[in-house]
Amino acid sequence: MKPCTQNRKLIAWFVANALDARQTRQLQAHLETCEGCLRYLAEISNVTERLVATQSNPDVQASENFHQKLAGKLRAAKPDSMGEILAAYLRGILLNWRVAVPAFAALVVIGLTVAIWRQPSNAPSPTMAGIRTAPVSDADDDLSPTIANYQRVASQSLDKLDALLTRQGNRPLPSMPIYTASTLGLAQESF
Amino acid sequence: MVVENENPDTLELLALARAGDAEAFGEICRVHGTPLLRQAVALCGNLTLAEDLAQDTLVEAWKGLHRYNGRCQFFTWLCAILLNRYRNVLRANRLRPAASLGARNQDEFEKHTGNLPDHATLPDQAVELREQAVLVRQCVQALPAKHQQVIYLRFYVDDSLEGIAAALGFSVGTVKSRLFHALDKLRKMNAFSAQRSDFKMKGGML
Numbered sequence: 001m002k003p004c005t006q007n008r009k010l011i012a013w014f015v016a017n018a019l020d021a022r023q024t025r026q027l028q029a030h031l032e033t034c035e036g037c038l039r040y041l042a043e044i045s046n047v048t049e050r051l052v053a054t055q056s057n058p059d060v061q062a063s064e065n066f067h068q069k070l071a072g073k074l075r076a077a078k079p080d081s082m083g084e085i086l087a088a089y090l091r092g093i094l095l096n097w098r099v100a101v102p103a104f105a106a107l108v109v110i111g112l113t114v115a116i117w118r119q120p121s122n123a124p125s126p127t128m129a130g131i132r133t134a135p136v137s138d139a140d141d142d143l144s145p146t147i148a149n150y151q152r153v154a155s156q157s158l159d160k161l162d163a164l165l166t167r168q169g170n171r172p173l174p175s176m177p178i179y180t181a182s183t184l185g186l187a188q189e190s191f
Numbered sequence: 192m193v194v195e196n197e198n199p200d201t202l203e204l205l206a207l208a209r210a211g212d213a214e215a216f217g218e219i220c221r222v223h224g225t226p227l228l229r230q231a232v233a234l235c236g237n238l239t240l241a242e243d244l245a246q247d248t249l250v251e252a253w254k255g256l257h258r259y260n261g262r263c264q265f266f267t268w269l270c271a272i273l274l275n276r277y278r279n280v281l282r283a284n285r286l287r288p289a290a291s292l293g294a295r296n297q298d299e300f301e302k303h304t305g306n307l308p309d310h311a312t313l314p315d316q317a318v319e320l321r322e323q324a325v326l327v328r329q330c331v332q333a334l335p336a337k338h339q340q341v342i343y344l345r346f347y348v349d350d351s352l353e354g355i356a357a358a359l360g361f362s363v364g365t366v367k368s369r370l371f372h373a374l375d376k377l378r379k380m381n382a383f384s385a386q387r388s389d390f391k392m393k394g395g396m397l
Binding site for chain 2: 015018044054057071
């Protein structure tokens, strides 16, 4: 007769004194009615009894020579430096897959996030294009006539804004037509 | 959690040794040298190798004393180091465990490990006990290393499950699981079956 599958571990722990009082009581009650578990208990008990019975106690003593040799080895050895302690600690962590795998996964996620964030956009939005303007210099004639540019120059100096508007107002009109389908952003077909 | 039943003298010496007091550690070596050497002899069956193992274990303990967190008996921690060093020696030398060596070395192993508890038994019984001890050791050494560690620390060093877990750096649950699997494997071996002594070694090593 086979032991109950769910009780095999409990029986082994019971024999090895690794079971708490409540589990012990429950198991003992079960053992009174289950022949398979009782047999398994006898077999595991036999193992532990033999292990204990064959516990050897060699009749040897650490001699003076042993201690002298040990003292020499200890003199040659130094306690670990802080670097070695840290290295051992990190090695211990990295060798533990339960820590290493999530840490590696977190690093990958962080790396990907940074890579995506730093990737330059190929087509900047029209608003951004408008805001990103050239640095202000005395020769601001080339600044495109946008509200954002005027605001930026005004925030520096109203005199500069005045000068800019004057300069741009005195410029000759462009020869190219201003209001075309393309400059207005309309499709050709709509005309 | 700090182990409660540690010898107060050892605790005091450990505190001093941790602060760099080499003499205090020397005193620890005096206290634990012989028990550790006995464990080493029981493990490898060779006095010369056992002396080296015990000395190297104490040196490693001195170098890494900061790693001892007081959650197990200091001697259990030393034995865990001893087990690892023995395994490394076996790997490096590609040795087979002492208990699985040939007849000549077997005699030496029995000579060193033959002091079984009951000295008053008849010579025939003593011989039988000795043979059984060798067989049991062979069985234990045929287990995977992770199972050997737990069996060794539980039955030959005799610490609590919490102490074993702390010494090996595992959870108590892992230790309990390994203990179950180790006992179950031993149960299936012929040497542990009633009235059978035709045990065949699987040839495993620590």
